[in-house]
Amino acid sequence: MASTATADAPVAAAPSGPAPAPVKQREGYLANASAHIFLAVWGLLVTIPLLWAVIQSFKTDDEIIHDPLGLPEQWLFGAFGRAWTKGNIGEFFLNTMIVLLGSVTLTMLFGAMAAYVLARYPFRGNRAIYWTFVAGLTLPIYLGILPLFLLVQDMSKWLGLEEVIGLNTHLGLILVYVAYSMPFTVFFLHAFFRTLPTTIAEAASVDGAGHVRLFFQVMMPMAKPGLISIGIFNVIGQWNQFLLPTVLMKDSDKKMLTQGLLELATNARYETDFARLFAGMTIAMLPILAVYLGFHRQVQSGLTGATLK
Amino acid sequence: MRNGRAPFIAGFLFAPILLYVVYVLIPYARTAYFSVTDFNGFSPEYGFVGLGNYLELLKDEVYLRAIGHNVVVLTVYPIVTILLALFFAFMLNVGGRGDKAGIRGVRGSSVYKFIFFFPQVLSIAIVAVIWRRVFQSNDGGMINSALMALGLVEEDKPLLFLAESDSVIPAIHLGDFTLDAPVVLICLIGVAIWGGVGFYLVLFSAAMQSIPKDIYEAATLDGASRVQTFFRVTLPLLREHVSVAWIYLGIAALDFYALVIGLTPGAGGGGPNNASEVMSSWMLTSAFRSSRYDGFAFACAMGMSIALLTMLLAGAQFRLTRSRDKLEF
Numbered sequence: 189m190a191s192t193a194t195a196d197a198p199v200a201a202a203p204s205g206p207a208p209a210p211v212k213q214r215e216g217y218l219a220n221a222s223a224h225i226f227l228a229v230w231g232l233l234v235t236i237p238l239l240w241a242v243i244q245s246f247k248t249d250d251e252i253i254h255d256p257l258g259l260p261e262q263w264l265f266g267a268f269g270r271a272w273t274k275g276n277i278g279e280f281f282l283n284t285m286i287v288l289l290g291s292v293t294l295t296m297l298f299g300a301m302a303a304y305v306l307a308r309y310p311f312r313g314n315r316a317i318y319w320t321f322v323a324g325l326t327l328p329i330y331l332g333i334l335p336l337f338l339l340v341q342d343m344s345k346w347l348g349l350e351e352v353i354g355l356n357t358h359l360g361l362i363l364v365y366v367a368y369s370m371p372f373t374v375f376f377l378h379a380f381f382r383t384l385p386t387t388i389a390e391a392a393s394v395d396g397a398g399h400v401r402l403f404f405q406v407m408m409p410m411a412k413p414g415l416i417s418i419g420i421f422n423v424i425g426q427w428n429q430f431l432l433p434t435v436l437m438k439d440s441d442k443k444m445l446t447q448g449l450l451e452l453a454t455n456a457r458y459e460t461d462f463a464r465l466f467a468g469m470t471i472a473m474l475p476i477l478a479v480y481l482g483f484h485r486q487v488q489s490g491l492t493g494a495t496l497k
Numbered sequence: 498m499r500n501g502r503a504p505f506i507a508g509f510l511f512a513p514i515l516l517y518v519v520y521v522l523i524p525y526a527r528t529a530y531f532s533v534t535d536f537n538g539f540s541p542e543y544g545f546v547g548l549g550n551y552l553e554l555l556k557d558e559v560y561l562r563a564i565g566h567n568v569v570v571l572t573v574y575p576i577v578t579i580l581l582a583l584f585f586a587f588m589l590n591v592g593g594r595g596d597k598a599g600i601r602g603v604r605g606s607s608v609y610k611f612i613f614f615f616p617q618v619l620s621i622a623i624v625a626v627i628w629r630r631v632f633q634s635n636d637g638g639m640i641n642s643a644l645m646a647l648g649l650v651e652e653d654k655p656l657l658f659l660a661e662s663d664s665v666i667p668a669i670h671l672g673d674f675t676l677d678a679p680v681v682l683i684c685l686i687g688v689a690i691w692g693g694v695g696f697y698l699v700l701f702s703a704a705m706q707s708i709p710k711d712i713y714e715a716a717t718l719d720g721a722s723r724v725q726t727f728f729r730v731t732l733p734l735l736r737e738h739v740s741v742a743w744i745y746l747g748i749a750a751l752d753f754y755a756l757v758i759g760l761t762p763g764a765g766g767g768g769p770n771n772a773s774e775v776m777s778s779w780m781l782t783s784a785f786r787s788s789r790y791d792g793f794a795f796a797c798a799m800g801m802s803i804a805l806l807t808m809l810l811a812g813a814q815f816r817l818t819r820s821r822d823k824l825e826f
Contacts, residue, residue: 219723223588223603230585231612234691238615240639241627256642302513305506317514324521326811328752330777331800332524334538334784334793335531339524367520370513399505428620430755446622450759453626469626473619480618484611487618492700 242473245271245466252462267463268471275461277468279441280448287358287444288426291365295422296415298366299373304403306374307381308389318378324371329431337435340364356439364436365426373418380414381407417490420483427476445472531797538784538793550791550798558673560799563774565676570753570775574686574693575746579739581690582697585613587727589698590705610702613695625759628688632658632760658684659761662772679772685756693749697742704738705731747810751803754778776803 244252245267247260272278306318337355344354353360384407392406408415433444443451449472452465480487532550536543554560589606603609616624631639634657644650661680668677708731716726754777758766765782767774774782776799783789784796 220603226588227585227603227609230581230694231609234612234616234695237627237631237639237691241630244630253637256637256639257646298513298516301509305509309502309506311503311506317510320522321517324517326808327525327804328777328807330752330754330781331804332521332528333781334524334796334800335527336520336524338538339520339527343519363516364520367516370517370521374513399501403509424618428618428622430621446620449620449622450625453622453629453759465626466630469623473623476618476620477615480615484614488610488614488699489703491617492696492703 241466242470245463245470247463249462267467270461270464271468271471275452275464275468276448277471280443280445283442284445287361290362291426292422294366295369295373296419299370300377303374303377304381304407307378321371321374325375329368333431333435340436356437356442361433361436364432369422376418377414380411384410417486420486421490423479528797528800531794532801534794535791536794537791550795554798554802556673559771559774560779561673562675562771563776563779566682566775567751569678569682570686571747571750574689574750575743578690578693578697578746579742581694582701585698586701586705589702610699613698616692617696621755621759628760632684634658634660660769662769681761681773685760685773688756700742701735701738704735708734744810744813748807751807752777754781
């Protein structure tokens with residue numbers, strides 16, 4: 189911080205009026221330049237490992253092993269195809285899309301329904317239900333993971349629905365994702381529905397709208413900004429989830445993307461196609477990068493805002 | 498509007514509550530229940546052992562060492578992350594146009610925030626693929642090959658990083674309890690910091706920008722420099738955010754299993770020789786350990802002990818956010 193050297197000058201000058209402009213200006217330039225240097229260094233520390241890993245997917249295995257830092261002699265795209273088919277990334281990708289389509293939709297629907305009722309309809313036990321949901325925020329997922337495995341297995345057998353909501357089924361995983369996303373979704377949307385004005389809802393009900401219509405046609409559209417924030421939060425969270433599928437999805441053709449990739453990475457000792465692994469990673473990163481590019485402001489404020497509520 | 502109110506409430510709450518109770522609350526409750534039995538995860542016949550599993554926890558050397566590792570993570574990770582995040586938030590906001598008082602931000606501050614925050618949205622699988630290769634303990638690793646090219650590391654003596662179980666501090670033994678900080682654990686903390694700084698930077702930076710301009714104008718009129726302004730005005734106003742970040746990082750530090758499983762050697766992670774084992778990863782490994790017939794119940798007891806610690810931290814957070822004197826701008 190080069191500017192500390194000049195720090196005393198303005199203090200002395202202050203009583204006689206505004207600080208002398210040239211000193212201030214120079215201090216400004218120095219502060220700016222040093223700020224950019226420090227920020228750029230951290231920026232490089234963040235991006236270099238990422239870029240390096242992405243570049244590996246365009247190289248031959250020989251280049252990856254013997255020239256890890258160099259750029260590829262020829263930019264090859266073959267590894268992406270091999271990752272998609274032979275590395276099963278395509279299949280994992282499809283599984284993840286199917287599960288997420290169901291789980292995010294249901295999370296938003298159920299989360300909004302519960303949050304709305306708890307936020308706007310006082311009744312006995314309302315607060316107890318709300319706090320039971322919120323209490324789930326403090327407990328990490330891995331705590332219940334061992335009994336959860338037994339429960340998914342036994343309950344589906346008992347109900348005779350092993351093929352529908354048992355282990356290794358998409359719907360089974362969807363329901364688990366939805367359940368574990370409830371605490372934060374309810375918590376977030378509860379706060380949001382409370383801030384919405386009551387006058388519009390009253391006007392709509394005077395016009396004869398029932399409770400259900402009021403919710404879907406008046407309240408949901410009004411809550412759109414909140415729904416978008418929590419929706420992005422859930423997409424990212426569920427896309428990146430790996431503990432739940434690791435325990436619940438053992439069949440190799442039912443695996444999620446993160447789980448499949450993690451297994452590829454941890455078994456990399458036996459792996460001969462390194463470029464394929466890096467290409468798989470790059471493919472897995474692209475959707476998140478796309479969401480982040482499009483919504484980085486909402487992602488940043490949504491994720492950080494949650495900690496202060 | 499009155500008619501159909503009760504059926505409506507019940508109808509809207511039914512599915513969410515059912516899913517939540519079945520898939521979240523019942524498993525948690527069963528973890529608590531199994532922790533006082535000798536259940537092995539498969540056999541339907543099991544007996545009660547009272548607090549036996551909990552007493553045995555105090556004799557499990559790996560668990561006691563894992564607690565030590567959690568203590569290391571709990572100390573180093575929050576401190577370094579908060580200091581770096583504050584430093585970069587300061588750098589982002591202290592610069593800007595010299596003629597204007599207040600928080601304006603250096604040119605391109607949103608680009609910096611965009612880059613710094615990005616690791617936060619990456620899944621552990623991607624982080625694992627990248628950092629396993631960056632830390633690779635031969636000339637194919639990114640750091641090793643770079644250091645070799647610079648002549649700082651000899652070709653036949655690469656740095657081991659994730660395969661290094663030597664402690665960077667002298668190990669402290671108290672009975673069965675061990676406190677050490679193996680290199681592999683430090684590497685994991687490094688990756689966590691790499692991913693976490695951006696998040697707290699955005700948090701602090703937003704807080705700084707919500708401080709009204711007149712406070713800064715007053716400080717400038719009194720002749721305070723940027724650095725003085727930061728330490729005397731901005732930092733005290735951020736105290737509440739820093740303490741929230743502290744507890745949030747504390748909970749994340751107790752819950753470190755993802756990095757351990759994803760990055761470290763050994764079945765289920767934790768290697769080499771349990772040098773990177775933390776409480777949560779050891780719990781998941783113990784559940785199906787063949788050397789213990791009742792490993793499942795034992796792991797549940799371990800889980801309860803972690804839950805207790807997490808809830809103490811969360812309780813502290815709750816008190817902190819409740820009792821704070823809100824500063825109204």
